[in-house]
Amino acid sequence: MGIKIVPRYGNTLKDKLYLPAIFGGMKTTISHFTKNLRDTTNIKTQCYPEVGPIDITDRYRGVHRLTHREDDSVRCVACFMCSTACPAECIFIEATQRKDGVDEKMPKKFEIDLLECVFCGGCVEACPCDAIRMDTGIFTFIAQKREDFVLNKEQLLANKSLGEEK
Amino acid sequence: MATITVDGKEIYAKDGSVLIEELLANDINIPHFCYHPALGKDGNCRMCMVEIEGKKRPQIACDTPVSDGMIIRTKGENINRVKRQILELELINHPIDCPICDQAGECSLQNYYMDVGLYDSRLDTPKNKKRKHTDLGANVMLDQDRCVLCTRCVRFTKNITKTHELGVVVRNDHSYISTFPGTKLSNPYAMNVIDLCPVGALTSKDFRFKQRVWFLKPEVAICDGCSRGCSINVDHNREKYKDDIVYRYRPKYNKEVNGYFICDYGRLSYKKENDNRLKNAYIRGMESEFEYAILKLERLLKRYNSKTLLLISPNLSLEEIYRLKKLAQKIDAQINGFDENFDENFGDDFLRKSDKTPNRKSIELLNIKNTKEDLQEQIKNKEFVLFIGREDMQTVENLDFDGSIGVMTYKDFKEKNKPDIVVPIVSHTGRAGTFINCDGFVQFSSCEIKRDMQSVKILDFLEIILNDGVTECEKVWSSGLNKEEFLNSISLSMIKSKSIKIEIK
Ligand code: SF4
Ligand code: SF4
Ligand code: SF4
Ligand code: SF4
Ligand code: FES
Numbered sequence: 001m002g003i004k005i006v007p008r009y010g011n012t013l014k015d016k017l018y019l020p021a022i023f024g025g026m027k028t029t030i031s032h033f034t035k036n037l038r039d040t041t042n043i044k045t046q047c048y049p050e051v052g053p054i055d056i057t058d059r060y061r062g063v064h065r066l067t068h069r070e071d072d073s074v075r076c077v078a079c080f081m082c083s084t085a086c087p088a089e090c091i092f093i094e095a096t097q098r099k100d101g102v103d104e105k106m107p108k109k110f111e112i113d114l115l116e117c118v119f120c121g122g123c124v125e126a127c128p129c130d131a132i133r134m135d136t137g138i139f140t141f142i143a144q145k146r147e148d149f150v151l152n153k154e155q156l157l158a159n160k161s162l163g164e165e166k
Numbered sequence: 167m168a169t170i171t172v173d174g175k176e177i178y179a180k181d182g183s184v185l186i187e188e189l190l191a192n193d194i195n196i197p198h199f200c201y202h203p204a205l206g207k208d209g210n211c212r213m214c215m216v217e218i219e220g221k222k223r224p225q226i227a228c229d230t231p232v233s234d235g236m237i238i239r240t241k242g243e244n245i246n247r248v249k250r251q252i253l254e255l256e257l258i259n260h261p262i263d264c265p266i267c268d269q270a271g272e273c274s275l276q277n278y279y280m281d282v283g284l285y286d287s288r289l290d291t292p293k294n295k296k297r298k299h300t301d302l303g304a305n306v307m308l309d310q311d312r313c314v315l316c317t318r319c320v321r322f323t324k325n326i327t328k329t330h331e332l333g334v335v336v337r338n339d340h341s342y343i344s345t346f347p348g349t350k351l352s353n354p355y356a357m358n359v360i361d362l363c364p365v366g367a368l369t370s371k372d373f374r375f376k377q378r379v380w381f382l383k384p385e386v387a388i389c390d391g392c393s394r395g396c397s398i399n400v401d402h403n404r405e406k407y408k409d410d411i412v413y414r415y416r417p418k419y420n421k422e423v424n425g426y427f428i429c430d431y432g433r434l435s436y437k438k439e440n441d442n443r444l445k446n447a448y449i450r451g452m453e454s455e456f457e458y459a460i461l462k463l464e465r466l467l468k469r470y471n472s473k474t475l476l477l478i479s480p481n482l483s484l485e486e487i488y489r490l491k492k493l494a495q496k497i498d499a500q501i502n503g504f505d506e507n508f509d510e511n512f513g514d515d516f517l518r519k520s521d522k523t524p525n526r527k528s529i530e531l532l533n534i535k536n537t538k539e540d541l542q543e544q545i546k547n548k549e550f551v552l553f554i555g556r557e558d559m560q561t562v563e564n565l566d567f568d569g570s571i572g573v574m575t576y577k578d579f580k581e582k583n584k585p586d587i588v589v590p591i592v593s594h595t596g597r598a599g600t601f602i603n604c605d606g607f608v609q610f611s612s613c614e615i616k617r618d619m620q621s622v623k624i625l626d627f628l629e630i631i632l633n634d635g636v637t638e639c640e641k642v643w644s645s646g647l648n649k650e651e652f653l654n655s656i657s658l659s660m661i662k663s664k665s666i667k668i669e670i671k
Pocket of ligand 2: 077079080083128129132
């Protein structure tokens with residue numbers, strides 16, 4: 001491996017005096033301040049949380065959802081691939097016999113602990129059935145108790161993809 | 167003796183023996199479906215092909231006798247191409263539903279395909295569909311789609327149990343495994359077909375969807391279902407935030423005792439490790455603090471001293487029984503191992519034995535009295551009976567005993583208000599120990615699963631009273647057990663690797 005020599009800055013007398021840099025910074029701040037004061041319509045910052053972000057991309061990994069089949073039933077077959085892949089071990093599945101003839105196996109319980117999740121997307125990658133996705137665009141979740149951060153099967157099935165909601 | 171060369175390496179084999187046996191014995195990976203050491207060859211799957219120098223085409227290793235000077239290749243592009251083609255044929259009608267198949271992770275078809283599979287399907291006609299999740303009876307689920315028609319299961323019911331329940335019906339690629347119309351798979355060893363089936367065609371209804379196999383941790387033990395003492399694998403797992411649970415027993419190959427199989431009763435006896443466990447200590451019927459109850463029991467034993475009778479179970483290990491005998495000597499108490507757990511209908515001429523306890527031989531060999539007459543004699547003038555590993559209080563009630571009773575058991579039972587004290591102990595898979603089976607095989611059960619459940623190991627409890635620092639099997643052996651005459655040619659390290667037979671007069 002080669003070593004990259006990084007040049008060091010800040011050794012000149014001007015840099016060491018600090019004041020020129022401070023006045024330079026003040027100049028930038030004041031020029032933006034007066035510019036924005038004259039025209040408030042073009043300000044780049046947002047009034048979060050009253051105004052949410054509008055630039056969430058399709059690849060953004062938000063809170064998970066469980067997808068549906070064409071007949072609207074749960075797609076997941078409780079194969080445990082996601083929970084095997086999950087580095088945080090925060091997916092809790094219990095499998096059961098599926099009785100409606102669509103398939104043989106389905107999850108009786110499917111829970112994700114969002115407080116333990118590291119939002120790596122490993123579960124989505126691992127799923128052989130495209131049954132779990134992180135395309136909800138939900139980036140903020142608030143609750144009163146720790147237990148409320150554990151999403152159950154019904155909540156995961158109710159989450160919609162960002163595209164559907166738009 | 168014959169010398170053969172396999173992939174450039176010389177190995178020694180018996181002249182005339184079957185090639186696949188010698189290859190497997192030398193840890194050479196050789197894919198196979200229909201061959202099984204207990205069932206022999208059938209030659210139908212063609213999966214075990216090897217190249218033999220001088221032969222025009224690849225040969226099946228399961229039906230080729232070894233001869234001196236053979237040169238064999240099991241690797242290389244030529245033979246891989248053959249395997250790939252065979253696997254492609256196997257998969258023509260296979261549903262490839264590994265995500266919902268319990269066999270995934272321990273499936274031969276999956277493993278072989280990972281090694282030499284074609285990966286890109288060339289099939290454009292629809293697959294033949296047969297019946298899925300069919301209940302064959304005896305806890306066995308059949309998925310005809312997944313079957314590779316190796317006929318191991320058929321040959322098991324034909325040659326081993328001789329019950330002939332299974333057969334192959336219909337011809338060519340419509341063939342499937344089935345029972346006769348209106349009949350079910352039913353014999354005391356039926357669930358062995360689940361282990362025999364190399365793919366997920368036969369799976370256990372009992373284990374169905376409970377765990378994926380790659381989460382399970384196998385441990386080695388001795389089945390305590392009867393005095394045969396079959397070798398088993400105990401598959402258990404501790405899920406996050408939960409207690410450790412035993413999910414299944416599987417047979418472990420043991421040439422001396424059980425071969426490749428176990429009975430269904432023994433296989434399903436894992437349930438007692440999880441269910442119906444005694445979870446609390448009780449003093450006079452009231453739930454009590456665990457540590458307090460243990461000290462209380464210790465005090466009771468010291469108080470009653472020679473007025474005590476220890477009624478021990480033949481389910482205890484040799485080490486535990488030996489230490490209990492020591493305790494009896496120390497406090498001058500009586501000890502008895504009378505137990506009526508026989509079932510004449512249970513025994514058969516294969517594995518199952520009518521004596522449904524695993525260690526009665528140890529009680530006999532340690533010269534502990536175990537007849538009803540002895541018990542009648544020993545219980546006279548006694549004021550305290552301590553049941554160890556058992557809770558059959560009627561045994562002493564029938565003898566008009568009306569003193570105090572103490573119970574140390576792992577099973578929950580009804581009349582918990584009857585004994586003065588009840589203390590939960592660890593169950594069979596929770597502690598290691600030695601067992602001597604009906605034929606005198608001394609065997610070590612090493613499985614020691616730790617649980618959150620409140621329970622004490624008998625060896626730990628006895629150490630509190632005997633106060634000599636002996637809590638492990640090793641120490642029990644070196645503290646005097648190894649001087650017992652019947653163990654004079656045996657050491658603990660010997661039985662850890664294999665069952666050893668002792669002469670019993
Ligand atoms: S995103 Fe990563 S950490 Fe979160 S549940 Fe999926 S696999 Fe686990
Ligand atoms: S979400 Fe996908 S990977 Fe997870 S259990 Fe369901 S089917 Fe399997
Ligand atoms: S069910 Fe299993 S053991 Fe029986 S023939 Fe099919 S693959 Fe072989
Ligand atoms: S034959 Fe006896 S020891 Fe063997 S598995 Fe059955 S019950 Fe257990
Ligand atoms: S194992 Fe040799 S043909 Fe099946």
